[in-house]
Amino acid sequence: MTAPTLADQNTPTYRPRPRLVAIILYTWRSCFPPKRWAALLLPCAGALLFGLLAHALHLRADRAFANVAAEGIFGLVMPIAALVIGDSVMGAEVRAGTFHFTWLSPVPTWQIVLGRWIGGSIVALVTIVPATGLAAVIANSRTSVGPAMLAAAVGSISYVAIFIAIGCLTRRTAVWSLAFVFLVERLLGAALTGIAQLSPTWESRAIFIGLIDRPPLRLVREGIPDGWHAVGRLMIVTLVTLLLANWRMKHMRLAGAAD
């Protein structure tokens, strides 16, 4: 064994991979072992089952799918699948003690946050989003495919950003993420419009409802933006959350896996 020497550093060079690309590739390779993929595909299978469930409702196909999508897909499947992704790309790594291989590098924290978010978002776009579109097809509501996929895409990438921020704030990412979804969004968000306006669950539902023809009136929620306005709202929420994650990442206190 011979130690690489300082003088060796002048030998043939090549252009290294851009850091952001390296982080995105690492996120796909390392943050999603087979068990994580299985945990992710389960809620996606759940989305397809909700598509089948729409046939059980004695309503027009579009209306039936709107009901199951609003309650089942955007209210349950999407947050759970996004939670698996968000925890994989940040919280699980911090808990395992492998995140500091990335953190202890001269890469600016915003690139780490952005790389993790893009990596996680791409995973969401190839799992949750097609599953949602397929659910609409299974439910015989082809006109809903586009709005449903757009709502799932915007909602899930917004969730991934939120769960990354939670991963930067606490080691108990999964517990706090579940608390965020079920206590803050579902419980408080159902009662308080102010919270619903910032919630990926409620806003992605509002995107879907705002973009389909003649949505069921009981699903239209007053006081929060819908359609494309909701897309803009969730983009702002995502951006602010990523900024929060970046600020927090600079001040992280990284302990080992055993601590």
Place this chain on the structure above:
Amino acid sequence: MSFPPPNPNGIALDPAFAPNPSVEVDAVSVWFGPKVALSELSCSFGPGVSGLLGPNGAGKTTLMRAITGLVHVNEGSVRIGGRDPRRDRKVFADMALVPEDEAVPPGLSARQFVRYVADLHRVSRRDAAEEAIASVGLLDVADRDVDNFSKGMRQRTKIAAALVTNPHVLVLDEPLNGADPVQRVHLINLFRQLGAQGRTVIVSSHVLNEVERMAERVIVLVHGRLAAAGGQRAIRDAMDDTPRHVLVRSNGSRRLAASLVELESVAGVTFDPKQDGLVIQTLQARELARALPRVAKATSTRLLEVRALDDSLESLFRELVQ
């Protein structure tokens, strides 16, 4: 980042401080809730291999994490080449940590992992990753998943990932954990070579002999405080000055005791019926170790067991603190 050039004439008056420091720890305290991990610790590290020695829970890992900016320092300051690692991420371009944890990123081969770290550091040398992997002897298994590696192989993979960045400051937390005896020798030689190249290599261990073999300078921590610092000889002498107790079990305790009391290196001999052997008190353990076989032969006594009763590092460190 610029580090001070080696200055052979540089003299540090206090052995806790290196003459040309690239890592400076100034009155650092770190606590986790009610637990104080480091208490007003001041020391520095310069080019060459420095050993960080201490029993479990002494604060070695916390100090290494404070040096690398992984933990926030509650009081005092840490400077790497004059910069604060918690505020200036450019510090990490010249510094690498090999953590004690076994954790390695799953789903990657050793080569992919080392290349990932190289990409993060914008390492532009084509062969850097291969050289780093070769330097720890993992070239044959470089395409195997690191999850399937043994503890020692994981440790070597992390060392390769640290070396690929060509760091000026290399912090190694218990790097010999899990390594077999042959690998230990190779790694110790590797660290010595790195130190000889002018890099600041900080190696922690709770095994005194290992640190002695690789470090020219040793910092001893106990309960988060600096217990001793200096060259190996100074530390060893400090430890040699403290009385030791050695248990000797033989088939002729009485005969052996009569001869042992005449030795200069023996301060006292008592019979311990519980352990069924002699407990010898000595200030010169090495002398005693040399004399004991000779005395046993002269008295036709067969030695059944010779064991230092208080030679654990914990007891030695306790004595140093006292």
